[in-house]
Amino acid sequence: MAAKTQKMEQKKEKLRKIGKESKKNILSAMDIRQLRDKILSFSLDDGDLGSQGYTKVLLQLFGYTGHGKSSLINSCKYVLGKGESFKEHAEAEETDHGLTMVRNAYPLTDVITMVDNRGCSKLNDFERAEVYAQLGNFIPIGEKVEWKDNYSAMMEAIEKSELEPNFSDFIVPIFVYNVRKQMSAEEKQDVKTFMENCIKMTGIVPIIVLSFKTSADYLEIEKQFRLMGAETVIAIDNYTKMSHIKTLGRTTDILMVIDIALKNVRFRLELPRNPKRERIERKKFMYNYIHQI
Template sequence: MDIRQLRDKILSFSLEDVDLGSQGYTRVLLQLFGYTGHGKSSFINSCMYVLEEGENFKEHAEAGETDHGLTMVRNAYPITDMITMVDNRGCSKMNDFERAEVYAQLGNFVSIGEKVEWKDNYKAMMEALEDSELEPNFSDFIVPIFVYRVRKQTSAEEMQYVKTFMENCVKMTGIVPIVVLTFKTEADYLEIEKIFRILGAETVIAIENYTKMSNKKTPERTTDILKVIDSALRNVKFRLEQPRNQKRERIERKKCINNYIHQIQVQQEIKKHEIERLEREKHERERRKKSVFKVWGRSACGIF
């Protein structure tokens, strides 16, 4: 399939183009996740650029060049009448509650256009989840996409998080996240691809984003970017071949998040009790030490 055919296929995609129809879904939501500064916003700009004719590059999503990232608000960018990309807030330190917030964005429990505030306690997370029920969203078909910069040094802890993230994406959406490796010429992306496949990734596509400084369209760069969107749509069609229940799926996503937050709370309680136990033991050791010195002092002075 050449570039024009691939582009036309994406632009003409409809949720009705399956035997069971849309089953109530009105749009495909391509949910972008990843660490700050790994190129999520640039990827959105690239996707919009390759779907347009000509070479008039526009920066629809503001892209940062550092690891600090710029996205603080959960922004949506329609790339066709049927497909919308969402630039979710990226993560840096990735503590437990930041991870829970990532899943809240994935499950559509954070409204489009809403600023994403990292919560730091169980109560705040649960209240935010309950508030999301004021305007529940049932009609978005969610496809998770994980964006990763190839030059990033991968730690064992990070990779364990990514593995858990992919597993939870399957539980919440039924889809294994598509992995997009950005800045493919900065390092050996084949080695990074191998790592992600070991972690369970089924589709890994390495790309070079188009930017303000580098926007001359080439067949390879354009094809790689289009392949990501096409892979997402093939996942949608595959899932829509089976009967779906939008409301039930939202409930199941919420159960997953509630369970995740509950586990965080339990772990924090365990850590708290362990810290308190260690403090008690420390105080007891100090008390005994003082008691021994006191007895020793009296003995040395001949006082009993």
């Protein structure tokens, strides 16, 4: 009799847990709809000081070649849509060589655009200078990014960008890293330096996106990035042509990347900003950096 009563209690407890989990999933689904709607309706005029001259939020993707920048763009566009039809907007492939050679832009909304910048095999001085040129909007959208190896060519490229200066984009840097890779001591120092200079150029600590979340121990990689000064680290599994069935957890993770970027924008717009002056400061940084290398 006691054993039978115990089994009934266990069954009731199991049903209670199932009920709680079901309720949790329903609430999470509601949260996703609210989060998606918040992103889709985002406006630069929402703050007390308005847009202050900015017209667009530019989510700038950086990282080593083949780490999932293009896949992140495809995933973001997919989760913001309401259908189950996956489309590959940015050409993506799991390779160490990477496919992106041109600095391409992919609108998520009328206000938010993601930029797929050319990845690099290693962040040496000259490649890093080109990365900063992309970050500072000194290389036009749609232009092929070539790794220059001399001072004159770099200075000429920056001066050329002044023919049609772009100062109305609010730049948010995002660094994508594949958790299946192991960072060497040299790479750690390179990434740390890149993060520090992102703050100098944009006022924002780069958002770290760890791709291939379930393929390795991402917690160890996350720890390494936090020790480098990262404030936000989000691990995700991208949607692909081969794996595109929408799930609650995967969709939430990807939406959170966009949401935290917009929170950074709102935070920075709480204080007076001058887009033209900030572009001048980015240009000074580029000149100083090029002189140093």
